[in-house]
């Protein structure tokens with residue numbers, strides 16, 4: 001099946017300002033849009049149309065946007081044709097990077113208002129729109145891009161409500177455009193190597209995984225620039241896991257979620273809130289308006305997810321405690337276990353016996369070909385140890401060669417949904433909540449994980 005052009009909707013159809021994405025496309029959660037809801041409507045296994053040059057527009061040229069841009073500009077066959085940021089200086093800085101990289105033409109620049117991105121997605125010189133804006137903009141921008149006939153590559157989490165997860169699925173299916181969540185951690189060196197071990201059956205039948213986003217962001221959350229301008233606000237409103245996808249994406253891949261298994265239900269529990277308040281009180285002046293804020297997000301949120309095949313996943317979120325960074329990245333099966341931070345493995349029958357061994361024993365045979373080929377430049381560019389470059393390189397490769405993308409809209413929805421589901425479960429006293437089946441039954445069919 002090839003990309004169809006029937007997604008080129010007119011500007012008249014475009015989302016109106018201020019309307020929630022779900023309401024604007026007039027959908028009930030879970031409603032199939034096109035046809036009879038048969039598997040042919042899914043965006044599963046749908047390859048990109050091949051092209052020599054990939055024309056990219058970027059919305060959001062902040063910290064993350066610039067890092068993505070630097071990677072994209074280092075990849076053959078990429079033209080960055082348009083940039084957009086609310087703040088003119090941010091957009092200008094991006095345009096300067098494009099010029100310095102020696103791209104043949106200067107990008108079109110859109111700035112100065114929070115709706116000016118609508119002009120970027122309406123252009124006809126774009127194949128894919130990268131979105132690296134604050135969380136509340138991800139869904140309107142991705143929907144806007146797809147409804148204008150472009151693929152969307154959206155930062156994490158793709159969506160923060162269940163309705164918006166469904167909206168991304170429904171709009172991707174209707175427009176026949178991909179919505180890919182830029183889950184860079186799926187491309188980490190260890191993650192791809194361990195995925196190969198899992199695929200080769202080295203860990204046996206998988207039973208349990210553990211993952212997390214544990215990252216001390218206290219200073220950043222309370223700062224007056226960059227993410228400090230927006231990322232603290234969910235802490236005032238929600239108690240649950242605000243950032244589930246970095247840990248969950250790789251574990252979902254090990255377990256072939258949406259490709260033979262699926263997340264079925266979830267229970268979640270939060271600790272008390274203490275860390276951000278205490279840090280704020282110790283570091284900010286009494287006159288700072290942030291001293292009036294009341295944070296609701298418990299310092300440590302722990303969710304347990306049960307899968308349809310009976311596996312379990314422990315998923316944690318803590319961005320306010322003084323402890324080293326960790327995504328845990330642990331996977332266990334009937335023949336072995338891998339755990340990260342630091343990376344260690346035990347496989348039944350190994351010479352080391354019942355003790356952790358180094359992953360290096362498996363490097364030669366199981367290293368990802370992407371890292372073998374592109375590891376040097378990835379490490380040199382450095383974004384998160386190189387995994388950002390590998391992710392961007394691979395997405396561009398899929399677009400140029402007309403391949404099926406590694407991650408699709410069902411992954412974006414399934415990995416983002418534990419955010420709002422954890423909030424719901426915590427609110428209900430840690431009651432189990434069902435995880436929607438965003439594939440509407442297609443998860444039962446096995447298909448390749450990550451290409």
Ligand SMILES: NC(=O)c1ccc[n+]([C@@H]2O[C@H](COP(=O)([O-])OP(=O)(O)OC[C@H]3O[C@@H](n4cnc5c(N)ncnc54)[C@H](O)[C@@H]3O)[C@@H](O)[C@H]2O)c1
Nearest residue numbers: 060061062063064065085086087090114132133155226227
């Ligand atoms: N995958 C990763 O490893 C990773 C790392 C950092 C951030 N992120 C994600 O990237 C996204 C951006 O984070 P960041 O650190 O760059 O934040 P940031 O605050 O540094 O940058 C956001 C940019 O978006 C711009 N912006 C805001 N509203 C806009 C609008 N309506 N139209 C156009 N531009 C707008 C801002 O002016 C700013 O330049 C977030 O979703 C975050 O979760 C992902």
